[in-house]
Amino acid sequence: MIPELLAPAGNLERLKWAVAYGADAVYFGITDFSLRSFAGNFTLADAREGLGYLHKNGRKGYVTLNIYPFSNEYDELMRTAIALDEMGSDAFIISDLGVIRELRNLKLRTPIHVSTQANTTSHQAVLAYRDFGAKRVNLARELSFEQILEIQSNLEGEGVETEVFIHGSVCFSYSGRCAISDYLTGRMANRGDCTQPCRWQYTLEEEKRPGEHFPVFEDERGLYFFNSRDLALFEFVPRLAEAGVASIKLEGRMKNIHYIAAAVSVYRAILDGKPISEADAWEQLGRVNNRGFSHGFMKGNITAQDYAVNDAKYQSTSIMMANTTEQMHDGHRVCVVKNTIRSGETLEMLTTDGISSYTLPNPIINIDGEPLERANNQDTILLDGTMPSYAVLRRVEPKTSCS
Numbered sequence: 001m002i003p004e005l006l007a008p009a010g011n012l013e014r015l016k017w018a019v020a021y022g023a024d025a026v027y028f029g030i031t032d033f034s035l036r037s038f039a040g041n042f043t044l045a046d047a048r049e050g051l052g053y054l055h056k057n058g059r060k061g062y063v064t065l066n067i068y069p070f071s072n073e074y075d076e077l078m079r080t081a082i083a084l085d086e087m088g089s090d091a092f093i094i095s096d097l098g099v100i101r102e103l104r105n106l107k108l109r110t111p112i113h114v115s116t117q118a119n120t121t122s123h124q125a126v127l128a129y130r131d132f133g134a135k136r137v138n139l140a141r142e143l144s145f146e147q148i149l150e151i152q153s154n155l156e157g158e159g160v161e162t163e164v165f166i167h168g169s170v171c172f173s174y175s176g177r178c179a180i181s182d183y184l185t186g187r188m189a190n191r192g193d194c195t196q197p198c199r200w201q202y203t204l205e206e207e208k209r210p211g212e213h214f215p216v217f218e219d220e221r222g223l224y225f226f227n228s229r230d231l232a233l234f235e236f237v238p239r240l241a242e243a244g245v246a247s248i249k250l251e252g253r254m255k256n257i258h259y260i261a262a263a264v265s266v267y268r269a270i271l272d273g274k275p276i277s278e279a280d281a282w283e284q285l286g287r288v289n290n291r292g293f294s295h296g297f298m299k300g301n302i303t304a305q306d307y308a309v310n311d312a313k314y315q316s317t318s319i320m321m322a323n324t325t326e327q328m329h330d331g332h333r334v335c336v337v338k339n340t341i342r343s344g345e346t347l348e349m350l351t352t353d354g355i356s357s358y359t360l361p362n363p364i365i366n367i368d369g370e371p372l373e374r375a376n377n378q379d380t381i382l383l384d385g386t387m388p389s390y391a392v393l394r395r396v397e398p399k400t401s402c403s
């Protein structure tokens, strides 16, 4: 069985890009249960539209409700769940046992998927969640491939599915069990609201030496911390499929359409058995912002190489310059510019059909029909009518990002 490809979406636009590039299901968060709203979540109106779009395209929509609520927040959360259930959500992603219990009492139609935030590391725990009513459990990112195999081998015929995070950012702490974001920004990881401050660059200042900043880095005893490299586990996909994992999940609800297009297309190709070499996969994944890549716990243990302690910056081998939209204007494809582009410039183009190159018209014509030598961020320009929708135009940088 080919596992489901589950992609993130922080807004409706990203949801549509995930669908275009071949995600089988999309997950998103909700702002509307009186908890803190922040960028990258859907309103209930967005959720209705998003679920409608997904279902029209034969895909599924899972709603992340994986906070650990306080007692006085359950009622609002349940009201939100009822509304989402009526809209036809295909799963609720839950961490908290109290939420699972309350949802079961409501006897809603929407299945329960247990979130990675629940840190499930054994088949016994998976079966316990099944007994509580879960249909699927996302296994903890802190498991090796052998441990996943062991869990999977004990679940045959047990009526519960597993899901594995396959790509994207990981916590330096045990997934989400961390208060740095809350402490520094007031946004709590256990409310699905982490600002990822473990990836910021830190220095140490000794009390009697104000202004003298010492970098925080690994020592020879392995005291390394902060800034985990991103997971990229595409090499494990065939074996996870063979083991019976039902779904592979991409991290990144806050990430942009370029990330979604690049990551979904690579994993879609691998799941569909399309010819894509390891070198090509690394190259395509490295085209979008990352912290360097790692196999994390999947390879059995964590080493210093899994942390990018000396290079806290994002890296990528390309810059997104523009993207096409679904819109046409007077027979031309409407395109939104993200960075300054020059007329006649040749860029790499990522589409749902693969990678090619594209030379911009000379001059570039904007939406008002004006000729331009260059176009800048947020300009809307017109390209050839044969250009596909959901295309990314990017400038390839010579430096390499994969480690």
Ligand code: SF4
Binding pocket: 170, 171, 172, 173, 175, 176, 177, 178, 179, 180, 181, 189, 194, 195, 196, 197, 198, 199
């Ligand atoms: S700050 Fe980093 S380690 Fe802590 S929850 Fe956020 S991503 Fe995870």
